[in-house]
Amino acid sequence: MAKMTRRDLLRTATAAGLAAATAGRALGQTAPSGPAPSEPAPSGSAPVGPAPATGAPAPAGRVATVGAPAGNVQALNVAIIGAGDHGRQLVFQCMKLPGLKFRAVCDIWDYSRNYAAKLLRKYKHPVNEYVDYREMLAKEKGLDAVIIASPDGFHAEQAIACLAAGAGVYLEKEMALTIADCRGIVQAANKAGKCLQVGRQHRSNLRYMRALEYVDDKKALGRITHVAAQWHGHRRDKVAWLEKFTIDKARLAEYGFDSMEQFCNWRYFAKFAPGEMASLGSHQIDVCNWFLHALPMSVYAAGGRDYYDYYELYDNISGVYEWDYDWSGRKTRVRGTYEINNTTEMGGFFETFTGSEGELQISEIATRGGLWRDVKAPLAPWEEQLQAKAVKEYGARAYGPIPAQDSQSVYWHHLRNFFNAIRGSEKLTCPGEVGFVAAVACFKAGESMKLGKRLELKIEDYEV
Numbered sequence: 001m002a003k004m005t006r007r008d009l010l011r012t013a014t015a016a017g018l019a020a021a022t023a024g025r026a027l028g029q030t031a032p033s034g035p036a037p038s039e040p041a042p043s044g045s046a047p048v049g050p051a052p053a054t055g056a057p058a059p060a061g062r063v064a065t066v067g068a069p070a071g072n073v074q075a076l077n078v079a080i081i082g083a084g085d086h087g088r089q090l091v092f093q094c095m096k097l098p099g100l101k102f103r104a105v106c107d108i109w110d111y112s113r114n115y116a117a118k119l120l121r122k123y124k125h126p127v128n129e130y131v132d133y134r135e136m137l138a139k140e141k142g143l144d145a146v147i148i149a150s151p152d153g154f155h156a157e158q159a160i161a162c163l164a165a166g167a168g169v170y171l172e173k174e175m176a177l178t179i180a181d182c183r184g185i186v187q188a189a190n191k192a193g194k195c196l197q198v199g200r201q202h203r204s205n206l207r208y209m210r211a212l213e214y215v216d217d218k219k220a221l222g223r224i225t226h227v228a229a230q231w232h233g234h235r236r237d238k239v240a241w242l243e244k245f246t247i248d249k250a251r252l253a254e255y256g257f258d259s260m261e262q263f264c265n266w267r268y269f270a271k272f273a274p275g276e277m278a279s280l281g282s283h284q285i286d287v288c289n290w291f292l293h294a295l296p297m298s299v300y301a302a303g304g305r306d307y308y309d310y311y312e313l314y315d316n317i318s319g320v321y322e323w324d325y326d327w328s329g330r331k332t333r334v335r336g337t338y339e340i341n342n343t344t345e346m347g348g349f350f351e352t353f354t355g356s357e358g359e360l361q362i363s364e365i366a367t368r369g370g371l372w373r374d375v376k377a378p379l380a381p382w383e384e385q386l387q388a389k390a391v392k393e394y395g396a397r398a399y400g401p402i403p404a405q406d407s408q409s410v411y412w413h414h415l416r417n418f419f420n421a422i423r424g425s426e427k428l429t430c431p432g433e434v435g436f437v438a439a440v441a442c443f444k445a446g447e448s449m450k451l452g453k454r455l456e457l458k459i460e461d462y463e464v
Contacts (some may be wrong), residue, residue, distance in 0.1 A: 057302065068273050073099035074423045077143050079167075081133050081158055082150030083107040086172065090147055090283035091116055093121060093412040104140045106274035106297045109263070131251070133158050136182040143167040145195075145422055147415075153256075153272035153281070155180035159190040168422045170415065174278040175432075175439050177237065178451040182439045185420070186432035186464045197418040198435025199426050200286045202364070204414035206404035208287065211362050212372075214402065215291055218382045220371060221355030223327045224292065227336035228354075229284040232278075232347035239264040262277045268311050275313045277301070277449075278442040280349075284431075285321070286438035287351050287362075288336060294323040295462055300454035301445040315342045319445045338445075346374055358396075362409065366401060375399040434464075437462050450461060 007268050028220060080087055084107070094100055102125035107113035113129050120127045130136040146162040147170045148155060156176040159169050169189070175182040189196035202208050214220040238261075246260050256271060257263045266272040273279060289295060303317030318339040325334040340348075351362035357377035361369035363397075373383065375395035383390075383397070390397045407412075420426040440461055448455045 003321065026458060027287070027430075030126060075099045075101055076145055076419055076422060077101050077103050077140075078145045078147065079104035079106065079136060079140060079143050080116065080147040080149065081106045081136070081149060081171075082154075082161075083112040084109075084149065087112070087147070087149035087278045088116050089409060089413065090149060090170075090212070091120065093409055093415050094147075095120075096408075097309060097416055100419065101125065102121065103126050103128060104128050104136050106133050107331070108251060109133075109245075109247055121127060133161065137161060137165045145170065145419065148172060151266045151272040152274060152361055153177055153266075156185055161184045163188045163192040163196070163234045164192050164273045166192070168193065168197075168418070170199065171434070171435075172199040173439075174274050174442075175435055177274050178438055179443050182436050185464055186436050189432050190464070195418065195421045195428060196423065196435075197414070197431035198413065198430045198432060200283055200435060200438065201412050201414040202283055202287050203290070203429035203434070204417050205345045205410045206406045206413065207366060207402055208290075208362060210404050211360060211402045212291060214371065214382075215353065215360065218380065219220045220358050220373070220380070220382075221353055222353045222357030222374075222377065223332070224325060224334055224353055226354045227288050227292070227321075227334060227352065228290065229336070229349075229351040230347060231276075231284065231340045231349040233345045233349060234280060234342055235345060236268060236311065236342050242385045265310075268313060269308070270312045273313065274443065275317075275446050276315070276342060277317050277319075277445045278439060281317075282442045283340060284338065284349070284351055285441050286320070288323070289437060289441070292323050292325050293352075294325050294334070295459070296321045296441045296457055297324050298322040298456050299441065299445045301366045301449040301450050302452070303340075303449050314449070316340060317445065317449055319448070321441070321445075342462055360402075362402065362427060366403075367456060370398060371402060372399070403420055411432045433464055460462065 022445065027088065062392070076099060077266045079093065079102070080091060083091070083105050091102070102120045105113055105117045105120065105127050107116070108131050113131070117127050117129050128140065142167065145168045148158050149172045150158060152174050155171060159171050162169050171185070175185055175212070186196065186331045215224070239262055241260065247263060252258070252260065252263060262269060267279065285296070299319055299321050301317055301319030303314045305314050307315050316339070318337070321336045321338065323334045323336070325332050348363065348365060348368065350361055350369055352359065352361045358373045360371050363369050372397060386399050390399055392398070414429065417429050419425055442456070443458060444455050444461070
């Protein structure tokens, strides 16, 4: 496969995201209305009660019926590796999609694995349970897709094996612990000719897609001159567990864990996690790349472990990126600031794009942010329909958050896109090459922090 240029890579990724948004509506693939099944387990992985009983019928309007696919939707055989809190949330979203047949659940923790398996069996998915993914791949033939939501340190080995076995892979971020391993996963997907969707769900968020239309088509911001983003939150408090659900020491040691405490708090340890810039920041740096249609060409970052004494990894980082940005056929430079702080929930998370004629702030929190037009910017035709909602802020015309008529979780959209890409009806919104670009930019920020200097990035750094 020929290497993608900077222009090819980002143009393809943007077009794929917009195409997927329209394809879902055109095909009429709308999930049943109603909330996702409730999740009784708290954040982390600590169980608080027994798994659901088996045998109850699926509630109408909440989950798709397993068996014959709805309409012309091709049935797919699916497995999941990593059935912790986030893995189960992905399973919940999958259960609202037609044409999926879960065949296997894999997790080294009996509690998480049993919980997910009982839930799936309750809704008529006859899954088998596995502790080791290698046994699962050896016994489960004909898998079309595997969702990987295990600790990041296992991603490379598991993803490459699943791709080689002939399954498409939905891979939670971060892709792996090193740039080399991330690159190896993308190469494995290309070699196998299988779909690799990276779990940067912003790419499937309809509000983000609509916001990009305002930036690209309506030129609502004019020429973008600066970006800023932050993630304040995801406090890294220690996760507890009930003693009766403790994994035995032999199994923990087999998979590299020193203790149950380390297993439940794996995000704090360099053996299993790449640090918050990659774990959280990769989402938002990817949004900046996407909206600028550009790659970061330099980064300088500073940070450290200044609050949590049980961390091996840093708990805060601030950085400055530079992008080469094309405006009306002319290359310009856009600088942006980014910061992560895990010691507080105050401030939240968002991305801000400032231009010569306006500013856009957007967040996965739908009620946050908005669109502002500069006082000196001419009243554009597209603004007329928004004038009734306009208010004045510092002389600017403020229009509030950009809406999108949608009731589904962004994870539902991202998973739906993945499965439809396997079926051949859509292009991936975050294929491996695109996920790899954000991973490189974030790993380089961590490297800059450690070295205490600004790093130049080259096109070759982003090539697979």
